[in-house]
Amino acid sequence: MTEKVKVRIDGEVIAATAGQTILEVARTNNKYIPALCYMEGLSTVGACRLCMVEVSGVARLLPACTTPVQEGLAVATTSPQLESYRKMALELLFAERNHVCAVCVSSGHCELQTLAQEHGVTSVRYPYSYPRLPVDTTHPRFVLDHNRCVLCSRCVRTCAEVEGAHVWDLAGRGVGSRLVSELQRPWGEATSCTSCGKCVQACPTGAMAEKGFGVEEMTKRRAAVSRLTSMREGE
């Protein structure tokens, strides 16, 4: 799988390795594509649809995080169509849960909030669904606030792939989909949880946080989790 290929990203010719995804190639070459469910070092799921790009010769938009590059592939990372699509995807994420940034531990350090600012999302055109969702405070050190979860599954994959515990998964489907620990047990009672805190660090929003932080105080160390996997690959 070390076949070299040449691709074009926004017109610039770039050397890549076959099998790499469009997003990986773009990132290593400082080309920006927004992404939310993608996290370096984890498997990819293509869930958030924020990384959509245009590929010439393909009528529909493709997710950059799961689409592998091929010789001669030409990608556009931005266009009016992509911008409006991404804006819509972001607005739908906000409409789906109760994101009240003003009282969120992660405000100012939140990937969802940052993406919204970058894409000029200043209001949401869709009706908010205001679901009634719980906050799980049963773990001695961490909290899970379902109101701020975007179901990106980064915590699920981090726990399963990096820590090897697989405490989390997504249950249900569609609008009823929820993050669950074990068999829908309170987090504090999940016996497979090692309390390593990696899921908290991987979470892009204020949905997972350490206890004891006030509004805007919870910063995360995502890179530390990604680094763990790259160190293991080198073993």
Add this chain to the structure above:
Amino acid sequence: MTTGVVTALPRVDDQDLTDRIIGDHAGRPGALLGILEKLQDANRYKYLPMETLEYVAMRTGIPQAQVYSVATFFTLFNLDPQGVHTVAICRGTACHTRGSRALLERVKLQLGVGATVDAAGKVTMTTPDRRFTIRTVACFGQCALAPVVEVDHAIRGHVKEQVLIREVETLRKGGTR
């Protein structure tokens, strides 16, 4: 099928059967789906109790959260005990415009059940004596026959309120259709 009033709920109906079902599927691709399907089928009340899910996770080594994820993703699986008779009312667009909400409300009233949301967020309605379960379906794929209702696995099209009420009443009196 029994129609008497249900009392005690067995945890796993038959331990040997449970072990055999898990053993038969173990190690095969997609094993979990097959195991859950067979176990639900073997359960007297056609559902997967939490103890069963826990046991499957323990025996197969599949993480509990993953077992739960599969059991809640497919609408085929029930996490709550099901009634002896099932009335499934379509709430798809075509059936909605042809009055399926009224049908649903009418049958709920007739059987005296309110909606409960199970642990997975699925709406099911079972009478306290576990004789009837009412559920809603997103679309039966028979939209031309709207409104569509399924009574004990038999699909009915162009359902009229009075006809449905009579049919449910017959089942309630213990008769067979």
